[in-house]
Amino acid sequence: MEWFLLIAVVVVVFWLVAMYNGLIALKNQTINAWKQIDVQLKRRHDLIPNLVGTVKGSMEFEKETLQAVIDARSKAMSGGGGVKETAAAEGALSGALGKLFVVMEQYPDLKSSQNVRDLQEELSSTENKIAFARQLYNDVATNYNTRQQQFPTNFVAGLAKAQIAELWEIEDQAERAVPQVDLSLKPKPQA
């Protein structure tokens, strides 16, 4: 009887340890996924002055659009803190950039410039990377949140100091529509 109890205790302890470690792994994955977003956001912040500097001369009449991008960038850079604040500020920046890209389409000399094309590719790629990093973060965070709430992992959630991770939601429908603008820069194959 005693050995049976001993085995039961050992099994339960191992099980608890496995659940705890599983939660910690998910927590670290969530933190890491968030850092991935951060890396891409920083990259976008670094690229924008380049773009603005390059197109400024050719876009005399679009001061407002350019200024909106600059303002959105500095707001996004200054705003530290939570997921929601970052999401809002970066969403605004995405919107401003999207408008700038649409406007740039109307300037043939800008469109044909290799430099601008490269920059635009860099920026739209960074935009994509942000979107994919966000997608991954949301997936991982949802996984983490579900595990914390599920029985029986919820018993060790407190022990692992697990807290519900905030998801990066895209707030309004208009913002969601902005990246849909066709920016495919693929040149027509030269015959």
Add this chain to the structure above:
Amino acid sequence: MSGDALNLFEQQARNRRQTAWWIFLFVLFFAWIGFGGDAVMYFGSFDKYGQAHYTVPWIGIVVTAIAAIVARTSWTRGPKRVLWSAGAVELTNPQTFEEKQLVNVVEEMAIAAGLPRPKVYVVNDPDPNAFATGHGPETASIAVTSGLIQALNREELQGVVGHEMAHVRNLDVRLMTMVAALVGVIVVLSDGIGRVMRGGGGRGVGALVGGRGRRSGGGAGMIAIVLLVLWLITLILAPLITRLMAMAISRKREFLADATSAELTRNPGALASALQKIEAAPAPTASMKRGTAHLCIADPLGSSANLKEGRLADLFGTHPPMAKRITILRGMAFQQAKATAPQP
């Protein structure tokens, strides 16, 4: 979302299980090739006093040693050899707009999959195609042909790269490299033993079984002959069977990789139109040899088995029918459009 993640783990677990199974089958097969041959010799070596003269299992020892060495080298060198045989060149320093875009797209998909960026290779071939290889997510490589870069737009390229990234993430590349190594060993061994048998060795075994076996009066001699026949049949069929199994493995994984690509890009329609363009390209991909065919996104040999459905195509095709893949992806795109459409 968490459902997708679970599916991923299930798929990885399945691939790990399957890799283990392959190794197990492989060991069993070599035990039979090696020690089965020894059994033939043993039962054939009984003299009229019921004494066996063949006591050290030489064939088993030699076969085990060769198999271990060949499997080890083809496992470690496999991915490199695949890339080399396709004439793939690593894109270390992207210069043109298209190259930069390709590297960006691969980076994007790596982020979406939550993996380190695989090495990017370009194959100078006008026919659009792509493949992935490697030992696992950390050492994977993705190769695309220059024709693919030319033919597809950014979103379509993303779909194709997503498909290859899916092979990496689902651990398909590891399984395929393992299977290729094992199949290679089996082909090498069955060729080698066949050559020995046709030469002097065959006569030796024949004389042994025929001569001494008859003198010993049935029993052990009969066992030796039956074993010998079975042994030869496995030797002859082994390369064919293992190749068929490898094909079946790659076929199943294509649908899954398509689905995973859609999950990564959230844009199944782009992959569908990419597949359509790849399908429409007339020429077979010249740089993809038979050995790399099962790795590619579309059958590079343009073999007719991949166009049809049914038993025979299931047996001999390396890829599922393109039309079916496109239909499934279009279905996904439709579902997605319906789900995200503004409600009236």
